[in-house]
Amino acid sequence: MIGTLFLCSCFKEYKGKINIDGSSTVYPLTEAVAEEYRKVDPDIRVTVGISGTGGGFKKFLRGETDISNASRPISKSELEISRQNGIEFIEIPVSYDGMAIVVSPKNTFVDYFTVDELKTMWSPESQGKINTWKQVRASWPDTPLKLYGAGTSSGTYDYFTEAINGKAKASRGDYTASEDDNVLVQGVSSDVNGMGYFGLAYYIENKNKLRLVPVKLTADAKAILPSEKTVQDGTYQPLSRPEFIYVNVKSASKPFVKDFIKFYLAHAAPLATEIGSVPLPTEVYQLSYKRFLKHTTGSMFENKSTVGVNLFKLLSDKN
Structure with a gap:
């Protein structure tokens, strides 16, 4: 009709x-x-x-x-x-989750991080003082250290700061922070001097843009990458949660x-x-x-x- x-x-x-x-x-x-x-x-x-x-x-x-x-x-x-x-x-x-510690694929000098080196980078006392890669390890270049990490409302931020710095929310504040892990992926992947941390799933999703760095509990320990096996069996410590x-x-x-x-x-x-x-x-x-x-x-x-x-x-x- x-x-x-x-x-x-x-x-x-x-x-x-x-x-x-x-x-x-x-x-x-x-x-x-x-x-x-x-x-x-x-x-x-x-x-x-x-x-x-x-x-x-x-x-x-x-x-x-x-x-x-x-x-x-x-x-x-x-x-x-x-x-x-x-x-x-x-x-x-x-x-x-195994927390992924990542750098740009263009970064050729980082082979691993120790927990102490991560603390040197991220502790509250390092703010304004640890500004170059060379200050973290003498054999690394004297180039700017650019940090990318979780925002303060993030559980990743709470866990990482507790595991590395010994107290939840204890962190330097002069870094690029975001609750959106995709922002951190973009930041690290495009910055040759950048390093960051976020959940393993975001690394897997963006592994063609990033380089995953193994972590040593101590300087004498074996460097371990996060994986299903190392996270489940507890060897990827202290960054498994x-x-x-x-x-x-x-x-x-x-x-x-x-x-x-x-x-x-x-x-x-x-x-x-x-x-x-x-x-x-x-x-x-x-x-x-x-x-x-x-x-x-x-x-x-x-x-x-x-x-x-x-x-x-x-x-x-x-x-």
């Missing part, structure tokens, strides 16, 4: 929505899981944002998100806010959130390998799922460090 008006809705009606935000390091895994889950249940809308671990927790503790990606455990101050705001959560480890998702307990009661978490933990291992992260042992995923089903709330890491942690033992003790 002439003049008939056809109306269509441009917006899909979803049966449920899951809002996720937080760590840029955990983002690739969670987004990969979400992408696969959308194929299984297209009627559930899953959105994954990147605000950094700290930024994600701010939203999560205001009740704005269902799940928070985190590359470190929830902090003492964040726990206080969770209690004040009445936000209960379930803490679930989902992968390991667990990564997490935090689930709001109220959200966890929704059937579609339960389905998503079950799907996440069932598929995390192969997807972690695919995107360049490091899967947890099967037993750890099983214990994590048991923790979720029991709605075990709170953090396993309250007043504890994650450096060198044995997740299987910790989860076994808590279950």
Whole structure:
């Protein structure tokens, strides 16, 4: 019929929505899981944002998100806010990450870093004082040292500073900082004098633009590169760490959130390998799922460090 008006809705009606935000390091895994889950249940809308671990927790503790990606455990101050705001959560480890220490492919003189050399570069006392490569190691050239690292809202920043400088958030401030690891990749890859750190998945994704540098625990130790094997067996220390998702307990009661978490933990291992992260042992995923089903709330890491942690033992003790 002439003049008939056809109306269509441009917006899909979803049966449920899951809002996720937080760590840029955990983002690739969670987004990969979400992408696969959308194929299984297209009627559930899953959105994954990147605000950094700290930024994600701010939203999560205001009740704005269902799940928070985190590359470190929830902090003492964040726990206080969770209690004040009445936000209960379930803490679930989902992968390991080996922190990638990288330089430009045009850098031909760096063969390895020791933990002490990384501390010389990044300690708070080095700000304004350690400005050249030669000051780090006498055999290196007298050229500017350009540093690229995680922003202060990032869990990567907290972990790296604790592992290298001995205290979370203890770092020099005169470096190029970003919560977006892609910005750091671009910075290091285009700067012959640059070095930086971020999650292994971002190195894997950009390995044609960067050079991965092995790390020695001490000057006499073997230089070790992060890989699935060295991160899982604990030899890539102290730069191996667990990564997490935090689930709001109220959200966890929704059937579609339960389905998503079950799907996440069932598929995390192969997807972690695919995107360049490091899967947890099967037993750890099983214990994590048991923790979720029991709605075990709170953090396993309250007043504890994650450096060198044995997740299987910790989860076994808590279950």
